[in-house]
Amino acid sequence: MIESLILQLLLALPLVLGAYISIVLMKLPDLSIESSYVFGAVLAVSCSGMDGMPLFLIACIGGGLVGLVTSVLNQYLHVPFLLAAILCNGLFHGIVQGVLGTPLVAFASPESSLVMLGFSQLAAEAGSLAIVGSLLVMVIALILVRQLGYCFAIYGNNPLFLERYGVSTRYVVITGVVLADAFAGLSGYLFAASNGFVDISMGYGVVLLCLTALILGRKMIPTQTPTVVVPLVGLGVYFALQQGLLTLGLDLKYFNAFQALIVLGTLLAFYRKLSARQKSDLLGVSS
Amino acid sequence: MFIKMKVLLFIVSTILLATLAGCGSGTQSSETRVAILMPLTHPSFDRIEKGFKQTLQDSFAKPIQFTTFNGQGSKTLLRSEIDEVARQNYDLVFTIGIQSSCMTKEVFQKKGLETPIVFTTIALPEVLGLADRSTNRTITGIQEILDFETLLSALPILNANMRNVLLVYDPTNFGLKEDRETVEKILSGMNIKLTPVEVFRTSEIQQKAMSFIAGADAVFILKDNTVVSGVDTLVKLCDRAGIPLLASDLDSVDKGAALAYGVNEDAYGTEAAKVALEILTTGTSPEAIPVRPLPTTMMQFKIHRPTLAKLKISAEAIRSLGVQP
Numbered sequence: 194m195i196e197s198l199i200l201q202l203l204l205a206l207p208l209v210l211g212a213y214i215s216i217v218l219m220k221l222p223d224l225s226i227e228s229s230y231v232f233g234a235v236l237a238v239s240c241s242g243m244d245g246m247p248l249f250l251i252a253c254i255g256g257g258l259v260g261l262v263t264s265v266l267n268q269y270l271h272v273p274f275l276l277a278a279i280l281c282n283g284l285f286h287g288i289v290q291g292v293l294g295t296p297l298v299a300f301a302s303p304e305s306s307l308v309m310l311g312f313s314q315l316a317a318e319a320g321s322l323a324i325v326g327s328l329l330v331m332v333i334a335l336i337l338v339r340q341l342g343y344c345f346a347i348y349g350n351n352p353l354f355l356e357r358y359g360v361s362t363r364y365v366v367i368t369g370v371v372l373a374d375a376f377a378g379l380s381g382y383l384f385a386a387s388n389g390f391v392d393i394s395m396g397y398g399v400v401l402l403c404l405t406a407l408i409l410g411r412k413m414i415p416t417q418t419p420t421v422v423v424p425l426v427g428l429g430v431y432f433a434l435q436q437g438l439l440t441l442g443l444d445l446k447y448f449n450a451f452q453a454l455i456v457l458g459t460l461l462a463f464y465r466k467l468s469a470r471q472k473s474d475l476l477g478v479s480s
Numbered sequence: 481m482f483i484k485m486k487v488l489l490f491i492v493s494t495i496l497l498a499t500l501a502g503c504g505s506g507t508q509s510s511e512t513r514v515a516i517l518m519p520l521t522h523p524s525f526d527r528i529e530k531g532f533k534q535t536l537q538d539s540f541a542k543p544i545q546f547t548t549f550n551g552q553g554s555k556t557l558l559r560s561e562i563d564e565v566a567r568q569n570y571d572l573v574f575t576i577g578i579q580s581s582c583m584t585k586e587v588f589q590k591k592g593l594e595t596p597i598v599f600t601t602i603a604l605p606e607v608l609g610l611a612d613r614s615t616n617r618t619i620t621g622i623q624e625i626l627d628f629e630t631l632l633s634a635l636p637i638l639n640a641n642m643r644n645v646l647l648v649y650d651p652t653n654f655g656l657k658e659d660r661e662t663v664e665k666i667l668s669g670m671n672i673k674l675t676p677v678e679v680f681r682t683s684e685i686q687q688k689a690m691s692f693i694a695g696a697d698a699v700f701i702l703k704d705n706t707v708v709s710g711v712d713t714l715v716k717l718c719d720r721a722g723i724p725l726l727a728s729d730l731d732s733v734d735k736g737a738a739l740a741y742g743v744n745e746d747a748y749g750t751e752a753a754k755v756a757l758e759i760l761t762t763g764t765s766p767e768a769i770p771v772r773p774l775p776t777t778m779m780q781f782k783i784h785r786p787t788l789a790k791l792k793i794s795a796e797a798i799r800s801l802g803v804q805p
Contacts, residue, residue, distance in 0.1 A: 197563035205556065286680075290652060297654045299582050299608040315590040388559065389586035390608075392579065393652055398554035435557070439564045448552055 196319065201432050203322035204384050205402065206425075210333050211256075211376030212403035213424040217411065218342075219369045220349035224278040225263040226377040226403065227396040228285040229256035233378020234385040234395065235289050238298060248386075249325065249379060256378015257371045259285055264370040268363045289393050297392035318387060325383070329376065330421055336372075337419040345369050346419045401449075405456050406431040412459050511545045512760060515570040517561065517580040520553040522705065524731070524745045525576050528600060531749025532574055532756070539757050551580065562587045566595075572756055575599045575621075578654055582608055585619050594618055596759045596766045600752040603655040611771045620766040622751045623773040626659065626703065626728060630779070631741035632666050637797045638724050638739070639697055646696035647676045648689050648714060650706035659702050682710035689714060693721050703728045703742070711735050724791055730782045738787045739801075743778045751775075 208230060215223035236255030237248045259281060266277035290296070336342045344365045347354050355362050377399070385391035410427020414420070434455060443451065516532070518525045533546055549565060551558030562584050565573055573588075573595055575581040581599035588595060599621030605611040610619060635642045645667060649656050664674045675696065677688050685707065693699065699718050701707050707714070708729060715736035718725040724738035733740045751774055758764050781801045788798060798804075 197560070197567065201556070201560060201563070204559075295654065295657065296652045297578060297608075315592075318590065384555065384559075387586075388555070388583045390579070390582045392654075394553075395555045398556060402554075402556055432560075435560055436564075439560060448557060449554075 196315075198432050198436050200315075200319055200322065200387075202428055203319065203326045204387055205380060205406075205428060205432075206326045207329050207376040207383065208380035208399060209403055209406050209424040209428045210329055210421070211373035211380070213373075213407060213410075213421075214333075214345055214369050214376075215260075215373035216403065217407055217423070218345040218349050218419055219366070221366075221370065222275040222278060223260075223263070223370060223373060224275070224400055225259050225281045225285075225370075226374055227400050228282045228289075229259035229374035229377040230381035230384075230399050231289055231391075231393060231396040232256060232259050232285050232292075232381075233375075234381035234391045235293050235393075236378075237382040238300060238385060238391045239292055248382065252379045252382030253375040254378070256381065257375035259378070260371040260374025261367065263374070264367040268366055286393070293391070293393065296394075297390055299390040322383060322387075325379075329379075330425070334421045337421060341365075341368065342419050401452065402431070405452055408456050408459055409434075412462075511543045512540065512572075513545045513547070513568075513570045514756070515565045515568070515573045516546060516548045516576070517551075517558075517565065517573065517584060518548070518576040519551045519558055519579040521550060524601075524729070527745040528576050528749040528752075531744075531746030532600075532753045533749075534746075535750045535753035536756060539753070540760065555579065555583075558583060559587070566591050566593055570595060572760060573597045574752060574756060576601060578602055578608065581610060581619075581621070585610065585616065588618065596756075597621075598752050598756050598759070598766070600748045604658070605771050613767055613770065617765065617767040620755060620769045621771055622748055622755065623771055624703070624748070625743070625773040625776065625779065627741065627776065627779055628659070628663050628666055628728075631726060631728065631739075632663065632670070632700075634726070634739055634741070634781070634801055635670065635672065635698060637800060638726075638791070638793060642670075642672055642697045644673045644675060644696050646689065646692050646699045647674055647702070648679060648685060648699060648707050649676065649702050649704050650680060651678050652680060653704050653706065656702055656704055663700065663702075679706060682706055682713075685710040685713045686717070689717055693717050693723070696721070696723060698724050698726060700726045701728065701732065701737075708732060711737060719787070719790070722791065724787070724793075730780070733782045733784045736784055736787060738784055738791065740782045741779060742782075743774055743780070747774055747778050 233252040233256035237252040263281040266272040267274045406427040409430045410423040549561040597619040603624040667674045711732045727737040727740040781803045
């Protein structure tokens with residue numbers, strides 16, 4: 194059971210890391226992660242002649258492209274971000290169908306090179322995911338302690354600050370959203386590769402997953418400093434809760450409702466009246 | 481706030497402990513345990529599940545415990561459920577639909593599990609890699625059958641001057657594009673034009689179909705989750721236009737479609753149960769049981785008498801379909 198939990202955590206890790214940047218740090222309603230999750234997977238699967246690292250990069254490029262369209266609509270055409278994300282979802286829904294040609298494509302899961310080292314297929318998959326996950330965590334941790342990471346957090350709190358100090362908010366937004374969606378695209382590909390098929394509806398529910406995990410993470414790690422620990426802990430708790438509910442035999446007809454109640458319960462458990470100077474972010478977590 | 485944090489931590493720890501307590505190689509029981517996996521909630525899936533459970537319970541000598549897992553439309557949840565099914569060491573896994581079947585096969589193969597898997601209602605298992613006996617030793621199942629030739633042969637009976645048929649369908653459903661091409665070919669052989677209308681949500685049916693219904697002599701729908709969910713809308717539109725609605729699933733007739741040709745959804749469950757029975761009673765490997773379609777003898781016409789009466793279809797015409805008027 195632990196192995197299943199870890200595997201699922203590793204599959205969703207890039208997605209939540211990306212959502213942490215755009216939704217938590219930059220406080221943007223980045224609903225386009227749903228499309229980038231699917232498009233990254235679809236683009237990588239369409240290039241099935243290659244394998245290994247190039248496919249990871251293609252998945253990131255696919256996801257990043259979705260983020261680029263959303264952020265360009267917002268920054269250059271001044272479309273409100275939420276609307277830009279929704280428009281992007283609609284646009285890429287059609288593009289995905291065009292690229293895939295059919296609603297669902299089944300394929301043999303790519304074999305991890307770790308199989309050659311004598312590991313079983315499952316262990317090799319977990320190992321590959323662990324390597325990818327570790328690299329991403331290191332990249333994000335590095336970004337968060339650099340100027341770019343601080344710019345993401347500052348933009349989320351006060352975009353005017355960046356303007357006053359001559360930092361291009363366009364650059365910050367576009368970079369942040371592209372990075373976030375690129376990670377979502379990678380996560381989509383990893384999920385499709387692990388399950389042996391990609392279908393156009395696989396993005397359903399990923400936004401709720403991200404929001405729940407990030408709310409849990411933010412509440413459990415109440416820090417103002419950008420840190421990679423928040424999405425890690427949030428994701429771990431999310432899947433532990435999910436696994437716990439499955440093990441306890443909860444009627445899964447009510448799972449989505451239960452998930453929403455967990456979020457509500459977490460927010461209420463830590464509710465406190467905010468002073469005039471305080472405000473809560475998109476996730477309902479006070480800053 | 482520190483106290484509240486402790487409360488939350490306590491709750492989470494309790495759940496984690498409960499989870500760990502549930503860990504292990506799965507429960508041992510004298511009952512035969514069967515897991516049923518479906519990707520989402522749908523009336524057809526419920527009927528298939530019912531047919532499967534009923535048949536197995538009636539025919540299997542030992543007591544059977546069924547556990548149903550529903551993905552609620554979320555692939556992440558479905559994957560968690562499949563991992564849980566794998567952990568619990570069921571005697572057999574019954575999967576309904578494409579996503580649950582493909583995912584289960586993939587996960588079980590990776591884990592090296594030999595648990596037999598029986599799938600149902602998959603139209604093109606060979607395209608999905610489920611029919612190949614050499615690579616799928618633990619999975620077999622029932623293929624969905626469709627007979628558009630017989631269904632569409634009813635068109636001239638309903639209207640001798642049939643010239644234009646409207647096909648309302650969701651191209652994002654797996655296999656429907658191929659079905660549309662098949663239907664188009666059959667109709668062109670009958671000198672009938674097919675006008676396809678693509679809808680992506682149930683809520684789009686009225687808006688899109690209304691524009692085209694004026695020039696149509698009949699409306700045709702495939703076995704399509706999106707459109708079948710909104711069949712009431714099409715029934716109303718066809719009623720207003722005075723044209724028949726033909727469906728590929730029998731349940732649409734209960735909602736007012738004039739005519740359908742297909743099988744009862746329970747039959748998919750029943751036939752899958754027969755395969756499961758063979759595996760559980762005789763220990764036959766799924767590898768030895770080829771993927772098979774439902775017997776064509778199970779297909780039947782079903783009519784909606786009030787609608788046909790409104791369309792002034794004669795009793796002889798109805799009898800020629802092999803149905804009592």
